[in-house]
Amino acid sequence: MRKTYRYRLYPTKAQAQALEQQLREGCNLYNAALQERRDAWQKTGASIRYTDQSAQLKTIRAEGLNNLANFSCCQDILRRVDKTYQAFFRRVKRGEKAGYPRFKPHQRFDSITFPSYGDGIRLLPSGKLRVQDVGAIKVKLHRPVEGHIKTVTIKREAGKWYVCFSVIAATYRLKFTPKAVGIDVGLESFAVLSDGTVIANPRQYRKAQARLRRAQRKVARRKKGSHRRKKAVRELQAAHAHVRNQRQDFHHKLSHRLVQNYGIIAIEDLNIQGLAGGMLAKSVHDAGWSGFFSKLTYKAESAGRLLLRVDPRGTSQRCSGCSAEGRKALKDRWHHCLSCGFSVSRDLNSANEILRLGLSLVDSTWGISPCVSTEAVCFS
Helix, strand or coil: EEEEEEEEECCCCHHHHHHHHHHHHHHHHHHHHHHHHHHHHHHHCCCCCHHHHHHHHHHHHCCCCCCCCCCHHHHHHHHHHHHHHHHHHEEEEEECCCCCCCCCHHCCCCEEEEEECCCCEEEEEEEEEEECEEEEEEEEEECCCCCEEEEEEEEEECEEEEEEEECCCCCCCCCCCCCCEEECCCCEEEEEECCCCEECCCCCHHHHHHHHHHHHHHHHHCCCHHHHHHHHHHHHHHHHHHHHHHHHHHHHHHHHHHHCCCEEEECCCCCHHHHHHCHHHHHHHHCCHHHHHHHHHHHHHCCCCCCEECCCCCCCCCCCCCCCCCCCCCCCEEEEEECCCCCEEEHHHHHHHHHHHHHHHHCCCCCHHCCCCCCCCCCC
């Protein structure tokens, strides 16, 4: 499976300037490719493909119009433009809010990718990272890179530099456990498990709002283009990065704990994008359900756990004891079934119902899975 290892880079001042220049050249190429596609469509109604633009790269570089060190990086940037347009047309086809591809300012073009490890970038035996036209950069390898490295991305984030290795790594299978759990995510508490465990909602963004507000006001008071404004922008970026890191740390630890302890995990197949557009948008974004589900999915796949997504409709309205329907308003936080008398908190009832729906999908097969070998068998 595909995994990503991220490490902090510590470039010298000259190396940081060289990396900044590489990002600037990459941004110029991105905007030029976007402009060419726009002009072609407006003037002739023709669509330009990645292959058309990639064929021009040698001429552009020979004329000195692009000084990005690595040719493969240029190709990757053109692929990025192509993917942006593909996503745009996909949204148009679905009838969603499309959002036409926009030009990127240099300040917000923060990464370049080397599509092939060894072509312009590689790790040295000394533990440093060799980057074409930049030199050997100090990198903090806090853990070994396990697997076959496919691509390498250098990223700038809140004034700091990182390198991300995308690798193909072997999956690890955890010891089988028959324990199953249903998870009901929410906003009052982050999640309630069907075994009664309540996961508190850390509300990282809400707690950091005062600090973020002060940092934003500081940026607004500074004169555009001044060194003090650039410093204030970095402080604001660092504040947002801190909140993001806190949220990701919480998601990683919780998803790891769930995968370690349960063999079957049932969750709701929520339309999070739709939920994040209403009155509770800030709270939904703060919880970060999508990021949590994404981490839970790849961890479960890697560990050989079974992750099930069930239809979320009616999970809070049905009784998990007898499946009787009982309408409840959002303000009603307690479930009491008039049919069977089952009484429990609304979220715990939902978690139990999610587990019941999940088990109904695998009831006929899960019981025999521990007896079946995962290795291929050849009968002669």
